[in-house]
Amino acid sequence: MADDIVIRAEGLGKKYVIGHEGQRERYVALRDVIARGARSALRKAGDMAKGRIVVPGDTVEEFWALKDINFEVKRGEVLGIIGRNGAGKSTLLKILSRITEPTEGRVTIKGRVASLLEVGTGFHPELTGRENIFLNGAVLGMTHAEIKRKFDEIVAFSEVEKFLDTPVKRYSSGMYVRLAFAVAAHLEPEILIVDEVLAVGDAEFQKKCLGKMQDVAGHGRTVLFVSHNMAAITSLCKTGILLRSGLARSFSEIEQAVIEYSGGQRAAPSQYCSNSATQVVQQISIISIKEVASAHVIELSVRTKSAQKRNVSIDICLRDSYRSPIGFASTGTFSLSKNVAIPEGVALLSVNLKIPKLAIGQYSLDVFLTDPFVEFIERIEDALRFEVEESDRQAVQPFQQKWGYGSVRLEMKVGWNV
Amino acid sequence: MGTILAGEPRELILEAGRAEKHYWRDIWDYRELFAILAWRDVSVRYKQTVIGVAWALVQPFLTMVVFTIVFSRVAKLPSEGSAPYAIMVYAGMLPWFLFSSILSGASNSLVSNANLIGKVYFPRIIVPTAAAAVALVDFLINFVLLGVLMLWFRFVPSWHMVFLPVFIVLAMLASLGPSLLMTAMNVKYRDFRYILPFVVQFGIYISPVGFSSSVVPAKWRLWYSLNPVVGVIDGFRWCILGGQSALYWPGFLLSLGIVALFLWLGIAYFRHTEQTFADLI
Numbered sequence: 001m002a003d004d005i006v007i008r009a010e011g012l013g014k015k016y017v018i019g020h021e022g023q024r025e026r027y028v029a030l031r032d033v034i035a036r037g038a039r040s041a042l043r044k045a046g047d048m049a050k051g052r053i054v055v056p057g058d059t060v061e062e063f064w065a066l067k068d069i070n071f072e073v074k075r076g077e078v079l080g081i082i083g084r085n086g087a088g089k090s091t092l093l094k095i096l097s098r099i100t101e102p103t104e105g106r107v108t109i110k111g112r113v114a115s116l117l118e119v120g121t122g123f124h125p126e127l128t129g130r131e132n133i134f135l136n137g138a139v140l141g142m143t144h145a146e147i148k149r150k151f152d153e154i155v156a157f158s159e160v161e162k163f164l165d166t167p168v169k170r171y172s173s174g175m176y177v178r179l180a181f182a183v184a185a186h187l188e189p190e191i192l193i194v195d196e197v198l199a200v201g202d203a204e205f206q207k208k209c210l211g212k213m214q215d216v217a218g219h220g221r222t223v224l225f226v227s228h229n230m231a232a233i234t235s236l237c238k239t240g241i242l243l244r245s246g247l248a249r250s251f252s253e254i255e256q257a258v259i260e261y262s263g264g265q266r267a268a269p270s271q272y273c274s275n276s277a278t279q280v281v282q283q284i285s286i287i288s289i290k291e292v293a294s295a296h297v298i299e300l301s302v303r304t305k306s307a308q309k310r311n312v313s314i315d316i317c318l319r320d321s322y323r324s325p326i327g328f329a330s331t332g333t334f335s336l337s338k339n340v341a342i343p344e345g346v347a348l349l350s351v352n353l354k355i356p357k358l359a360i361g362q363y364s365l366d367v368f369l370t371d372p373f374v375e376f377i378e379r380i381e382d383a384l385r386f387e388v389e390e391s392d393r394q395a396v397q398p399f400q401q402k403w404g405y406g407s408v409r410l411e412m413k414v415g416w417n418v
Numbered sequence: 419m420g421t422i423l424a425g426e427p428r429e430l431i432l433e434a435g436r437a438e439k440h441y442w443r444d445i446w447d448y449r450e451l452f453a454i455l456a457w458r459d460v461s462v463r464y465k466q467t468v469i470g471v472a473w474a475l476v477q478p479f480l481t482m483v484v485f486t487i488v489f490s491r492v493a494k495l496p497s498e499g500s501a502p503y504a505i506m507v508y509a510g511m512l513p514w515f516l517f518s519s520i521l522s523g524a525s526n527s528l529v530s531n532a533n534l535i536g537k538v539y540f541p542r543i544i545v546p547t548a549a550a551a552v553a554l555v556d557f558l559i560n561f562v563l564l565g566v567l568m569l570w571f572r573f574v575p576s577w578h579m580v581f582l583p584v585f586i587v588l589a590m591l592a593s594l595g596p597s598l599l600m601t602a603m604n605v606k607y608r609d610f611r612y613i614l615p616f617v618v619q620f621g622i623y624i625s626p627v628g629f630s631s632s633v634v635p636a637k638w639r640l641w642y643s644l645n646p647v648v649g650v651i652d653g654f655r656w657c658i659l660g661g662q663s664a665l666y667w668p669g670f671l672l673s674l675g676i677v678a679l680f681l682w683l684g685i686a687y688f689r690h691t692e693q694t695f696a697d698l699i
Contacts, residue, residue, distance in 0.1 A: 016697070048607060094696065098432060098539035101693040106433040113430075113539075121537040126462045138454040139538055 004075045006191060006222050007096065011105035012069035014091050019060050065091040067246045069105070073224065078217040080237030080254050081226045082261050087243040089226045090195060093117060096224065097193050111222070114141045114189035120180030125169035129160055129179055132168050136183045150186045157212075158182035178205060185212045191222045196229075210236075230258050230322045234404055255402035259321040259362055272367075272383040280306050280342060280369055281378055286386055287350075294411060296358050296388065300351040302367075304342050311339045312377055315368040316353060319382075320407045321361055327408070329353055332372045339372070357409045358388045361401025441689065445541045452544045456551035463552065474559040478515050482508045485628035498630045501659045502571040508564055509658040510627045510651045513585070516557045517593040517647055518618045523549035524597035525604050525614055532699045542692045543685075546601045550594060557586070564658070576660025585653040588677065592646045595680030598688040605698050606691065626651050631666070639669055646680065649673020 066088045073079055083089050094100045096107060097115030122139035123132050133154055137147035147154075155161055158179040160171070168176055194213070210232055217223045217236055227233050233240070233254060240257030242249045251257040272284040283303040290297045302314075313332025319325050332339040340349070364385045369378040390398070399409050445452075464470040482504060489495045490503040497503045524546035528535060531545050568575065604610040625647040626634070634642045642648055649670045656665045 095432065098430075099536065100696040101432060101434055103434055106431055109430045109432070115538060117537045122534050124458055124462060126465045127458065131458075131461070135454055135458055138451045139534060139540075141538075141540075144450050144454075 005072050006075050006110045007071075007073040007224075008108045009069050009071050009096075009105065010107075012066055012092075012095065012102050012107060013064060013104040014066040014088075014095060014100070015103040016063045016065055017060055018063050064246050066095075066102075066243075066248075069248045071241055071248060071250050073222060075222055076220045077239055078223045078225065078237045080233040080240040080257065081224060081243065082228075082230075082233060082240060082257060083243030086245075088246045089243055090117070092243065092248075093193055093195055093224070093226060109191065111190035112141070113191045113193060114187045115193040115195075116140070116184050116187065117193075117195040119177060119184055123168060123176070123180060126167055128167055129164045129171070132179065133183055136180065137186075140184060140187055141189065142187065146188075154182045154186050157185060157208075174202065174205075181205075181209055185209065185216075189221070191224070192216060193224045195226045230262065231324075234258055234322070253402065255321075255404075262321060262323050270384060270386060272380060277305075279378060280304050280310075280312075281367065281380060282346075284367060284380075284383055286384055289386060289388070291357070291390070294357055296355045298353040298355065298386070300353065300384075302349040302351055303346065304349060305346045306342050306344060309344050310342050311371075312342055312369045313339050313372045314349075314351065315370055316351075317366040317368075318353075318355060319364045319366065320401055321363070323364070326363075326406075327355060330372075332370070336372060355408075356411075357399075359399040359401045359403075359407045359409065360388055360390070361407065362387050363407070435693075441541070445543060448540050448544055451540055452548055452551075455544060455548040459548060459552040460555050471559060474556045475563055478508070478511050478560050479563060481622075482511055485511075489628040493629075495629045495633055498632060498655060498659055502573060505564075505567055505571055505573055506630060506655065506659060507628060508567055509655045510625075512557065512560055512564065513589040513650045513654045514622060514625060514627045514647065515560060516553055516586075516589050517650070518621060519553040519556060520550045520590065520593035521597050521600065522614055522618060523553050524594075525600040525610065528601050528605050528695065529608075529611075529699065535699050536696050542695055543598070543688060546597055547594070550590060550597065553593075554586075554590065575658060578657045578660045582654070582657040585650065585657055588653060588674075589650045591681055592650050592673075592677040595646075595677065595682070595684040598684030599680070602684075602688045602691045602695075605695050621647065630655070631669075632664075639666060640672060643669030643672045644676060646673050646676040649677070 069092065081089050081092065091100075093115065094117070095102050096109070097113055097117065099115075099117075120136065122136055124135060127135060133151065134144070134147055138144070142150075155164065158175075158181070160175050160179050163171065163175065168179070171179070213223075213225075213232075213236060217225075223236075225233065225236055237254045240251045240254040242251065242257045242261055249257075249260070251260070270286045272281075274282050281302060282305045285301050287299040287301050288297075290299075313330055315328065315330040315333060317325055318327045318329075342349075362385065364382050367380045367383045368376055370376050399405075401407050464473060467473060469476075485507045486504045489507070490497070497506045527545045527549040528542065534540075534545070535542065567573075600610055600614065604614075622628075625645055631639070631642065631648055631652055643666070650673065652665060652670060652673075
């Protein structure tokens with residue numbers, strides 16, 4: 001083939017028509033009910049005559065689930081699609097797997113596509129596990145011969161050998177899901193489209209599924225993967241698409257997409273201002289971030305305002321760009337005597353935070369005021385964001401968060417025992 | 419790597435309203451799914467029932483008994499030639515039950531397989547046709563009862579019997595057209611779910627099931643054949659009753675035409691709406 005692009009979407013859009021129920025009065029006359037019913041029936045009959053869909057509800061609205069989506073996927077690429085609920089991920093997958101057609105634009109696909117939007121699609125409760133393997137396999141696009149060849153492997157993966165000839169309606173939900181995933185995991189198309197299906201079974205089985213997916217991705221197959229599990233996404237995918245209310249942005253590196261997704265915007269606020277006059281913490285600002293010896297030192301200034309004197313602990317949680325916690329600092333949690341006395345009125349408090357050398361990347365801080373082990377007084381999540389742009393000036397390659405090896409560089413010394 | 423694939427993968431373009439270029443080849447590619455869906459429906463059909471497959475026999479047998487009593491004993495309608503009335507009724511009932519069970523099976527098939535439609539791609543026409551295959555299995559079971567009846571009445575079928583497979587195919591084609599139409603419409607307008615039982619209920623009296631179509635006055639005979647089932651039932655009787663039943667050719671040809679028209683209409687409409695099923699269901 002001239003180019004290696006297997007999926008190309010151009011100006012893709014999908015429109016849905018949704019109906020809204022009008023306001024219902026609590027007390028209505030029979031006359032009104034009949035009149036409204038007649039009106040609605042008339043409208044529906046009109047719709048039907050014009051060959052349109054009958055939408056329940058009194059008013060009808062158009063809704064673009066996807067709008068002007070453009071992207072390309074190369075052969076062997078493992079692409080992660082991320083976005084909040086309702087961003088259009090599932091609609092995009094449904095279009096790509098031919099379940100529904102786009103309203104505008106086009107997609108060009110080269111190669112056999114198998115889509116896995118749900119585990120256990122087509123499972124019939126009355127049929128036995130054995131029968132359902134064949135049924136589900138056929139539904140997912142495997143041939144009879146292919147299923148037969150992989151049958152033992154599938155059964156072994158699912159760990160339900162003993163119940164193979166029991167109707168699946170007698171299965172526990174865990175067994176059901178394991179069997180369903182086992183079939184799906186043995187699909188071998190050229191392009192695989194996977195929706196959030198790894199979130200099934202217990203932790204151990206999930207790990208197994210993730211491993212299997214990694215296996216599939218590693219064999220030069222093109223995979224499109226949707227998940228809310230950022231760890232799974234970053235470990236599986238190379239490139240990414242971020243969907244936000246129907247619009248898409250492509251990233252050549254999945255880490256960038258994830259940062260964008262979890263952080264919102266890149267320009268991080270370095271100052272927090274409270275919008276409540278009664279809050280104790282009124283303002284937090286980053287004064288400086290310095291790199292000293294083998295650590296980063298962050299200097300913060302906190303403006304407090306309190307109606308009375310009180311003793312609190314100031315707790316700070318440091319998180320990386322995936323919002324995973326890295327470390328925790330506290331004044332009072334580890335020793336109650338170190339609680340901070342907040343004076344009456346307005347006061348400025350300076351906070352000095354020392355963190356082992358951080359990797360290049362973005363970070364955020366949660367700030368809590370607590371009465372240790374009793375209650376949270378104030379809880380400001382994602383209060384501040386900052387970016388570490390330089391680290392280890394003398395290193396050949398500075399440590400970066402996007403490598404996926406964490407954010408803190410550990411000190412290591414090596415020597416031979418003679 | 420991909421095991422099924424040979425040679426260059428074909429390019430697929432997805433666009434609004436774009437007709438599938440490889441429509442029929444696609445259906446052929448999915449023949450295994452068709453077989454397995456049909457097999458699923460057959461094997462699930464009589465699970466957890468006591469008399470199992472015998473249920474397929476109960477309805478046509480009892481209907482045959484009642485029709486024979488009502489139309490032959492009470493209404494004193496003539497049979498075709500010297501054939502026993504019961505066999506004449508049953509010969510009409512076989513294609514009628516095939517027709518009506520395909521119609522009702524297919525029409526509800528898409529809606530009851532909504533989870534499949536919404537989650538995987540396959541040519542949608544597979545689902546109603548697989549439902550039709552299930553009806554065929556019931557038909558074959560009913561056929562056994564015909565043999566029993568023939569033994570009971572010591573009725574020997576003629577050589578016309580060899581043409582029966584042709585008419586079975588005709589019966590299926592005759593049901594498939596309206597079924598596809600109904601199936602597609604039922605996805606969009608669930609009203610058809612309520613219309614269907616009427617159609618089936620009226621149909622058995624409108625079609626010559628309980629009586630011979632030769633009792634219809636000659637001047638109405640052609641008009642009567644606008645009902646495609648008339649041609650099918652006449653054909654069945656011609657095969658099963660042999661020389662006792664004469665085929666009315668103008669009417670039969672008209673029925674054939676109607677069957678073809680409905681088939682074309684059904685497939686065309688189904689193809690036209692197929693791509694929106696997932697959004698509507």
